[in-house]
Amino acid sequence: MIALLIVAQVLRISVPYLFAAAGGLLSERAGIVALTLEGFMAAGAFGAAIGTHYSGSPALGLGAGVAAGALLASVHAMATIRFRADQVVCGIALNLLVAGGCAFTLRLAFDSSSNSPRIAALGEGLGSGLAATFANPLVWGAFAILPAMWWLLYRTRFGLRVRAVGEHPEAATSVGIGVPRVRYLAVILSGAIAALGGAYLAFDQHKFTDGMTAGRGFIAIAAVIFGRWEPVRALGACLLFAVAETVQIRLQGSTALPSQFVEMIPYALTIVALAGFGGKSAAPSALGRSEG
Amino acid sequence: MRKLDEALLPPALALAIALVVGDLLILSFGQSPGAVFAMLLEGTWGNAYGLGQTLYKATTLIATGLAVAIPLRAGLFNIGAESQLAAGGFAAALMGLAIPASLPWPVAAALCTVAAVVGGGLVGAIPGALKARFGASEVIVTIMLNFIVLALLNWIVASHLHVPESLHTPEIHSGGVPRFADFSAVFRGSAANVTLVGAIGVAIGAWWFLFRTRAGYELRAAGLQAEAARTGGVRLPRVWLVTMTLGGALAGLGGVNYVLGYKHYYEEGFGSGAGFLGIAVALVGRNHPVGVIFAALLFATLSQGGLAVNAVVPKQMMDVLQAVVILAVAVCVPEVRRVLQDAARRAVMRGTAAS
Numbered sequence: 001m002i003a004l005l006i007v008a009q010v011l012r013i014s015v016p017y018l019f020a021a022a023g024g025l026l027s028e029r030a031g032i033v034a035l036t037l038e039g040f041m042a043a044g045a046f047g048a049a050i051g052t053h054y055s056g057s058p059a060l061g062l063g064a065g066v067a068a069g070a071l072l073a074s075v076h077a078m079a080t081i082r083f084r085a086d087q088v089v090c091g092i093a094l095n096l097l098v099a100g101g102c103a104f105t106l107r108l109a110f111d112s113s114s115n116s117p118r119i120a121a122l123g124e125g126l127g128s129g130l131a132a133t134f135a136n137p138l139v140w141g142a143f144a145i146l147p148a149m150w151w152l153l154y155r156t157r158f159g160l161r162v163r164a165v166g167e168h169p170e171a172a173t174s175v176g177i178g179v180p181r182v183r184y185l186a187v188i189l190s191g192a193i194a195a196l197g198g199a200y201l202a203f204d205q206h207k208f209t210d211g212m213t214a215g216r217g218f219i220a221i222a223a224v225i226f227g228r229w230e231p232v233r234a235l236g237a238c239l240l241f242a243v244a245e246t247v248q249i250r251l252q253g254s255t256a257l258p259s260q261f262v263e264m265i266p267y268a269l270t271i272v273a274l275a276g277f278g279g280k281s282a283a284p285s286a287l288g289r290s291e292g
Numbered sequence: 293m294r295k296l297d298e299a300l301l302p303p304a305l306a307l308a309i310a311l312v313v314g315d316l317l318i319l320s321f322g323q324s325p326g327a328v329f330a331m332l333l334e335g336t337w338g339n340a341y342g343l344g345q346t347l348y349k350a351t352t353l354i355a356t357g358l359a360v361a362i363p364l365r366a367g368l369f370n371i372g373a374e375s376q377l378a379a380g381g382f383a384a385a386l387m388g389l390a391i392p393a394s395l396p397w398p399v400a401a402a403l404c405t406v407a408a409v410v411g412g413g414l415v416g417a418i419p420g421a422l423k424a425r426f427g428a429s430e431v432i433v434t435i436m437l438n439f440i441v442l443a444l445l446n447w448i449v450a451s452h453l454h455v456p457e458s459l460h461t462p463e464i465h466s467g468g469v470p471r472f473a474d475f476s477a478v479f480r481g482s483a484a485n486v487t488l489v490g491a492i493g494v495a496i497g498a499w500w501f502l503f504r505t506r507a508g509y510e511l512r513a514a515g516l517q518a519e520a521a522r523t524g525g526v527r528l529p530r531v532w533l534v535t536m537t538l539g540g541a542l543a544g545l546g547g548v549n550y551v552l553g554y555k556h557y558y559e560e561g562f563g564s565g566a567g568f569l570g571i572a573v574a575l576v577g578r579n580h581p582v583g584v585i586f587a588a589l590l591f592a593t594l595s596q597g598g599l600a601v602n603a604v605v606p607k608q609m610m611d612v613l614q615a616v617v618i619l620a621v622a623v624c625v626p627e628v629r630r631v632l633q634d635a636a637r638r639a640v641m642r643g644t645a646a647s
Contacts (some may be wrong), residue, residue, distance in 0.1 A: 030544055033431075085622035088369055092571055093618035100611025107606040108320060218435060225432060260447035267436035274428040283429075 006246060008133045011143075012204070014242035016041065016213075017286050019197030019226070021219030021234045022149045023069075026146040028229060029153060030186035031286040035091030036076050038193050038217025039098040042069040044195025046102045047118040049208030050109070058122040058203060065199035066192045072098065073191020074117040077184045087288055097218075105212050116208040122199075146238075147191065150231035154245035162186050166284035194220070200202045222270040241266045294632055299578045303587075306576065306620035310613045316608050328601050335600020336593045344482025346589070346596045348549065351484070352377070352563070353588035354491040355546030356570025358498050359412075361579040363430075363539040365502060366436045366531055367515035372434030373543040374567025375441035376412040381542020382445050383411025384551040385558035386466025400467035401552055405490075408548050409541045413443055416540015417533065424529035430536060438567075446560055460559035469552045485553030492585060494545060499581040511535055543567060569595075572618045602626055617647060 020041055024034035044065040052065025076094055079085040107113050122138060132137060153159035162174040165179045165186075173179055197216070202208050219241055227234030248262035315325040336346045356373040363370040370376075387407035391400055419433040453461045465605055469486050472479040491573030502508040513521035514531045550562045569591055576590065591614065598610035 027630050030508075035435075079619060079623050084621040084626045085619075088371070089571070089575060089618060089622040092371070092568070093615045093622065096568075096611055097615035097619065100608045100615060103608035103614055104317065104606050107608070113606060113608065197495065215439065218439070222431070258447050258451065260443040261449075263443045264440045267439045270436050271422070271428070271433055271440075275426040276428070276434055 004130065006250070008130050009249070010239065010246050011139060012133055013245050014201050014215050015139055015142040016197035016237050017220050017223055017238040017241060017272075018145055018235065019200065020194045020217055021238050022145040022231070023194030023197075023224040024220050024224045025146075025149055025161065025227075025229060025231060025234055026152075026193070027165045027187050027222060028287055029284055030162045031169065031284055031289065032077070032080060032183055032187050033087040033091060033288050034190065034221060034224065035088055036073070036094050036191070036216065036217075037187040037220050038213055039067045039072060039095040040079075040191045040194035041198035041201070041217050042098045042215045043093075043191075044070045044198030045202040045212055046098075046105075046116075046198075046208050047195065048199035048202040049119050050105075052119040052202075055187075058120050059117065059288065060201050060204075062122055062196075064236050065202070066195050069191040069193075069195020069198070070188050070232045071191075073188045074184075076191070081180050081183050081187075099211070102208070106208075106210065114210050118206050119202070119208075121203040121206055137205070138196065141196065142200070145196075146231045146235040155200075158182075158185070160181035163284075166286055169289075171288050179220040180253055181217060187287075219266050225270050225283075226266070227272045228273070229284060237269075242268075294636060298629055298632055299397060299580070299583075301632075302624035303576045303578065303617075305506030305624045305628070306617045309620045313616045314347060314613050318605055319390050321605050323379075328605055330637040331601050332593075332597035335595050335645045336407065340476075340478035340599065341482045344484035346592045347472075347488055348483040348485070348554065349566075349592035350558075350585075350588040350597055351488045351491045351549045351553070351590055352546040352566045353573050354495055354585055355549070356543050356567050357577060357584040357588050358495060358570075358581060359416075359543035359546070359567075360570045360574035361577060361581070361584050362498060362502070362511075362542065363535050363548045364574055364579045365515050366511045366535040368423070368535055368539075369431045370416070370419075370422075370434055370536065370539040370543075371571065372415060372437050372441075372540065373429055373546075373570040374563055374565070375438040376415045376540040376543035376561045377546045377567045378445055379415045379441055380408035380412035381547025381551045381562060382448075382558045383459050383544065384547050385464055386469075386558070388467045388551065389462060389614070391465055391467070393465040395466045397466055397468060399467050400465075401548075404464070404467040404552055405545070405548050408544045408551075410544070412544015412547070413537045413541035415535040416543070417645070420533040420536025420605050424533045424538070430532075435452050447459040449558065449560060451588060455557075458559075460555070460557045463556045464551065467552050468511075468556050469548075471553065477613060483554040485549070487549040487553040491545070491549070495581040495585050496540070498542070502581070507534070510641075543570065569614070572614055573618060575618055 016278045023040060024037050027034040047062045047068030048065030052061025072094060076090055079090045080087045103113050110116060153163060161177050161182045164177055165182045169179045198213060201212055220288050223237035223241060227237040233279050244262055244265045248259050251257055318325045318328045335342045337343055356377055359373045359376060360370050381591045384404040387404045391403060401546050418437060419430040422428040422433050449461060455462055471485040510526045511531055513526055516529055518528060551558055573587040573591055577587035584645055592608045594614060598607035
């Protein structure tokens with residue numbers, strides 16, 4: 001039983017990472033740096049909470065969250081693709097915009113700068129505790145999303161085009177692929193998918209809280225890089241990071257291993273991977289280049 | 293002339309856009325934009341306390357702005373200023389705790405400043421070395437290092453150094469620098485201190501280094517055309533290592549403002565985003581040391597102004613405005629360059645047609 005509880009905990013922790021990593025992977029494979037994941041997730045969480053609050057329906061709330069992520073992503077796409085703004089700078093600005101904008105809107109709508117009113121959760125009433133985890137459609141969706149991303153990238157025409165514009169935009173253009181169009185689609189889709197991770201957090205805590213994504217978008221980036229931009233490896237990386245976090249939570253209060261050191265694991269592994277230990281890292285070659 | 297237009301137009305456009313967005317946000321709260329902006333100016337430049345707080349914030353931002361701007365000149369993006377700032381402040385506090393209280397403050401302050409430079413520089417050297425040795429992206433390494441270094445410092449303070457019931461270290465024995473309030477009573481209560489003079493001096497030094505020394509020339513060459521610079525004999529890996537170390541050291545200097553100038557101890561989270569705001573400062577200051585000083589004053593005004601108007605409009609409005617300014621500058625820079633180039637080309641063509 002305790003083993004099952006721990007497994008469920010790992011699954012719950014990995015859900016936001018899986019969605020965000022899937023979104024990040026798609027955007028980066030198309031050549032657009034995914035530093036906006038944190039903002040996409042926050043937008044998803046905020047949209048889901050506000051949507052559910054005003055409509056009374058978690059399903060509509062989920063839709064609102066996804067729409068918020070996609071909307072933010074289209075701003076990112078417009079700035080970086082149409083206007084060729086620096087992708088890293090835009091990502092940082094949009095994260096700040098979402099953080100400030102959510103807190104501002106909370107004050108405007110609910111006269112609170114920290115959280116939204118309580119909302120109903122998706123799949124509520126399907127069970128409690130352990131059963132709720134396995135009855136939650138978002139949990140199943142999260143574990144399907146990276147395999148689905150593998151299929152999209154390697155088994156569809158769109159995926160082939162995404163990889164082409166991320167690796168060699170000039171060559172893609174020369175065979176008639178509309179590079180901006182593919183990148184727009186990839187980035188907007190990436191925002192929508194990452195927003196699902198944020199929406200899961202909002203439903204899990206039954207509200208939106210200021211700063212609730214708490215750096216998860218950056219852990220997801222770490223998972224993409226540590227997973228060498230491959231969907232299945234990224235899935236493994238998300239699970240690994242979730243296991244580490246579970247261990248940290250379970251060890252809380254014990255002095256054997258300070259929690260700060262467990263916290264560092266995803267970031268340290270990413271640096272190690274970037275330095276090329278354990279195989280050459282394989283970033284898409286046009287990553288970060290706005291021209292082309 | 294075109295060069296100056298190209299440098300100044302994007303920030304000017306960005307400010308205009310931010311002003312409009314700010315008006316809309318204020319209106320959405322049912323307040324009068326004119327009154328709120330007047331309140332913001334009164335709370336920042338209108339009285340000595342507000343001015344002191346604004347100058348205090350600007351001091352740290354000059355340091356973190358330079359920490360981003362100088363590496364950007366070499367084509368390197370330092371997103372690690374937040375943790376470099378913390379490491380600098382921590383090192384300064386450690387030095388302040390290690391030295392005897394009998395040491396005269398100028399000597400002690402100098403020692404602490406050196407410690408801050410070394411602390412920040414070490415954190416900056418890591419991404420520089422990884423880039424030089426393995427070609428690892430400094431963007432990702434500095435982001436990841438922010439988390440690692442902050443967690444490490446939190447652990448050291450929480451488990452070994454903190455004053456019970458607090459998140460800060462004991463007070464340093466010596467090395468505190470005079471505040472403006474020590475010279476003039478009107479600044480009483482505000483944190484502005486002589487570190488500001490030092491920060492402006494460092495900015496001037498950075499200008500001299502960038503535009504008047506051989507190393508600065510190589511640094512800029514590496515940023516403008518890396519391949520051409522390499523062909524011309526610039527050792528790029530060395531430039532990367534030195535530049536990132538320098539960036540880290542500059543951010544580390546920002547820690548002096550808090551530790552020596554204000555609280556006299558290191559506290560978890562004292563930077564409160566000043567490292568990230570350094571990115572905005574560098575961007576709006578167009579990576580020029582003088583521009584950085586003005587941009588630091590602007591962003592310090594916004595963040596202090598947020599506190600001044602918080603009673604009528606949420607201070608988070610300033611986060612939104614800061615984001616709008618960054619985004620607008622990022623969008624306007626390539627756009628303005630394109631428009632100006634087109635205009636110049638048309639002018640040349642008209643000239644050829646006329647002759």
